[in-house]
Amino acid sequence: MRMVFRWYGEGNDRIPLSHVKQIPGVEGIVWALHDVEAGEEWPMEKILKVKEQADRYRLHIEVVESVNVHEDIKLGLPTRDRYIENYKRTIEKLAQVGVKVICYNFMPVFDWTRTDLYKPLEDGSTALFYEKEKAETMSPEDLVDKIAGNSDFTMPGWEAARLKHLSDLFQAYKNVSEEDLWNHLQYFLEEIIPVAEENDIKMAIHPDDPPWSIFGLPRIITNKENIRRLLNLVDSPSNTVTLCSGSLGANPNNNIAEMVNEFADRIPFAHIRNVKIYENGDFIETSHRTADGSVDIYRIVKAYHDNGFTGYARPDHGRHIFDEECRPGYGLYDRALGIMYLWGIWDALERAKQEEEK
Numbered sequence: 001m002r003m004v005f006r007w008y009g010e011g012n013d014r015i016p017l018s019h020v021k022q023i024p025g026v027e028g029i030v031w032a033l034h035d036v037e038a039g040e041e042w043p044m045e046k047i048l049k050v051k052e053q054a055d056r057y058r059l060h061i062e063v064v065e066s067v068n069v070h071e072d073i074k075l076g077l078p079t080r081d082r083y084i085e086n087y088k089r090t091i092e093k094l095a096q097v098g099v100k101v102i103c104y105n106f107m108p109v110f111d112w113t114r115t116d117l118y119k120p121l122e123d124g125s126t127a128l129f130y131e132k133e134k135a136e137t138m139s140p141e142d143l144v145d146k147i148a149g150n151s152d153f154t155m156p157g158w159e160a161a162r163l164k165h166l167s168d169l170f171q172a173y174k175n176v177s178e179e180d181l182w183n184h185l186q187y188f189l190e191e192i193i194p195v196a197e198e199n200d201i202k203m204a205i206h207p208d209d210p211p212w213s214i215f216g217l218p219r220i221i222t223n224k225e226n227i228r229r230l231l232n233l234v235d236s237p238s239n240t241v242t243l244c245s246g247s248l249g250a251n252p253n254n255n256i257a258e259m260v261n262e263f264a265d266r267i268p269f270a271h272i273r274n275v276k277i278y279e280n281g282d283f284i285e286t287s288h289r290t291a292d293g294s295v296d297i298y299r300i301v302k303a304y305h306d307n308g309f310t311g312y313a314r315p316d317h318g319r320h321i322f323d324e325e326c327r328p329g330y331g332l333y334d335r336a337l338g339i340m341y342l343w344g345i346w347d348a349l350e351r352a353k354q355e356e357e358k
């Protein structure tokens, strides 16, 4: 397991790389150009700037999260081809600076969706919260106001540019079924996977968060059967998945450890975090400890260890603790605590294996 830490870039992240470097076992950053709109080709000078910053702390930049997919590609519009060509050029440029994994998602309009960014937990910390009834009754506009308007920080997938023409987007998706979205994803992958393969890059799709339709929009990367279907769309070692235990774990029917066992060789990148699911279908993000949530983090890390996982892992989100002012879900302290929990499990399993082999 190769531990990495998401960093939003100089001037866009309060957490300095000097602090990231001090988290035990963190080898690299998970980065992106957050000021380049989805669909545009990434400028090499901006890519090199991130590399230079990371090089100063001897942190690698092998994992990008995300090169976002333009809505026209998800909608299957004729204009998608221009954006796909830009995507290919970006893949080629990222390969030149040593990138090995590109994370992306194929969620229409919204990325992760929550109804509250700072829901108090009983320990006095706060966390990202999803209230099912509210999510099913709120208008998309209200949700954007509540979420995007409620944070001084840019949030992945909540970029204003993406959400600027919300009603046009909803109109455009009116006649897009799940099967249509599958076809558009297949078209996209058939175009970019050969380029990724030539450049020794894994394209690792991130599952839908939450793993079900919101606002009537189609969502397709939601469970084991759909991940199996995704991997078969283009049978290539470059067509892979970012297995996110927190996103998929919001549905109690998703057994993440089973998915690790089934898809191990097609998971180059693991997001390992916990959520607590309530009876009524609400969920809240918790500490990484198995005991604090509904996801069996121990069993998931054990499944990665049993499969000899040598990919990248990150703690994904954390709670907001110690009064830290941070990007929602992306504080330093609880993600660092989460990393130490994941190392604790991994190192104990490693030691037990070595003892057994003596």
Ligand SMILES: O=C(O)[C@@H](O)[C@@H](O)[C@H](O)[C@H](O)CO
Residues within 6 Å of the ligand: 065, 066, 103, 104, 105, 111, 112, 156, 157, 206, 209, 244, 271, 316, 329
């Ligand atoms: O929840 C998060 O912050 C991330 O795991 C996702 O936003 C993820 O970065 C994107 O969906 C991947 O494209």
Ligand SMILES: [Fe+2]
Residues within 6 Å of the ligand: 206, 244, 245, 246, 247, 271, 316
């Ligand atoms: Fe994730």
